[in-house]
Amino acid sequence: MSTVRGGVAVTGLGVCSPGGVGVAALWEALATGRAHRPAVTAFATDGATLGAAGRVPGHTGGDGVRRALDLAGTAVREALDGVDDTGRVALVLGTTDPGAVPPRPGHFAGDLAAACAERTGLGGEAVTVANASASGAAAIAVARDLVAAGDAPAAVAGGADAVTDLAFLGLNSLRTLGPEGCRPFSSRRRGIGLSEGAAVLRLEPLDGPGAAAPLAVLAGCGLTNATDHLAAPRAEGIERAVRLALADAGLAPEDVDFVNTHGPGTRRGDTAEIAALRAVFGPRLSSVPVNSVKGVLWHLQGGAGAVEAVTCVLSLVHRAVTPTWGAEPVDPCCDGLDLVLEDRPRPLPDLRTALSVSCGLGGMNTALVFRRA
Template sequence: MSGTGPTVAVTGLGVCGPGGVGVSALWEALATGRANHPPITAFDASGATLGAAGQVPGHTGGDGVWRALDLAETAVREALDGVGEREHVALVLGTTDPGVVPPRPGHFTGDLAASCADRTGLGGEAITLANASASGAAAIAVARDLVALGDAPTAVVGGADAVTDMAFLGLNSLRTLGPEGCRPFSTERRGIGVSEGAAVLRLELLDDIGPDSAEPLAVLAGCGLTNATGHLAAPGADGIELAVRLALADAGLEPEDIDFVNTHGPGTRRGDTAEIEALRAVFGPRLGSIPVNSVKGVLWHLQGAAGAIEAMACVLSLTHGAVTPTWGAEPVDPICADLDLVLDDGPRPLPGLRTALSVSCGLGGMNTALVFRRP
């Protein structure tokens, strides 16, 4: 889908994560650097490098993938606020554990999107994607095309994941977990911290938004997806660069048109390095003058929901006219010494903020870039 096609707008948001439940709680967490990372009690994590995880404060519900479904439902209901007719609303969700048919012990029948659509009364297409850490962002690209092509008048899209023993202990065995959680772009980064949560955006055609509807929050101008890496477990700068260039071309924009970049920024040495290398290839020397941040220093890694909550951070930055800090980045790695990582004590006002780029990367070379702009 080209940026010259129908304009798809973001008209609603829903989220729950370590920062709390609701969009205002998310912005407060990103602004203050405070989120909920208590010790894990759902399973034995005593032998892990990190014994804590990002958890939704006060959110009760099931365990494992059932909890992911509960979290997804919470976010979807918030994004649907004010929507009456739901028969043709599509739901696209990214996750790292989509469920199976027929079910096996501990898994719900069907997949995440179908089960969540059933709970929330959505009658349109229900699609689940599993693109590793880029799942939520890839789902947004798929839903954008559903709406732009007329296959759905409205789509609710994003990602959801819970912290399960299999995923958590698997990451620990791969030495992916860091003892302090995520420290994006810091010389002291040693791995990631894992979180639960869900984040979704409501998408509609800009021309179909009626006069009685709420003002659109942003326009989803461009999407780029690649599956390219030289190693299954290590990101490749070339694949990330291509995803960004595809998104810019899809939006009909040039690199100099981007005002802000929200990175995947996981806080791993290979991940951070590959992403910065890719961004330097796209933006050249101008990268040093563009605010660049990562939300993982406060939220940690929301797995399949990571790309969706990062996209939401871009939308919120556009609506607030400000960008939030990269918490935990200091002392900064010399590879980023010339970059503006927004090392402020709170949100930085950017009155001229018009466009934002979000980059998400996953194992196996799953890379997604999304471009948002003000309506």
């Protein structure tokens, strides 16, 4: 993607996840390791490796494919809190299922962003991105370019997905679901657990007139598509995305204080990602805190990269990083790494720069670099 130096301001956040509705609920869930992951009742899971899924507690609304739109609307409204004029604000949403919104007169099936913009009063561009599990992060990168280039005065960007029978049973047939859900970097990991949710960032120019005080700065983005197998990620592709994001931000690996990984809890995925990070950071990686939130939230599909971007911003705001729950016993591929294995957030008063990595089927990789405002 094009290089646009200087970054954009993150001025708002919105989340609904298995940790609860709202940004505060997300941080509490990540700090305590507690989330809502009940048994699946919307469809039969007989014979499946896993019978539970992450759900947003207390969130009413539709089910199945319509629920993604409900979840997205909830997150967008939180991110827009305090914004009066939304007539030119763009919306970019990622999803693993571009047909998530049933057709309506004058609309096509894949218009999640357009339908959500209509619900929430956003009148700017509406773009739906479908880059597998990297969709939410890729949507943030697209929105960054819109704002930085002056094509939108502000944008809301992220991802949303619901747990559907197609996604759940399809992943089960691929033997991707694990009996314990996500256990990132654990030697006992056996696959993922699926979740629903939505997360978005509000982006504005750093020097824009009337812009809200920034929570953080989105300093750089890198996207790659590199694999020789649909479901087997390549470390080289992940490494290149990270290097592109750092170059876009004008930073070196030595400038990164914290890495939030994709960390799904699959053997191929975890191993490739750690190999990529070792290639970028070299021996210094052992002194950089590295975590994954999927041990708590499980895998939010198209919303995964977005909720992890929100996590990076919150870490910069709180000057702390949350634990990697479920990682012990740690796999040998992570020997010497600091996976933040405490049972509470770790204070990092000098935390200034955070890197978030997202990976999707087909080798779709996205890296985002955030720095403290």
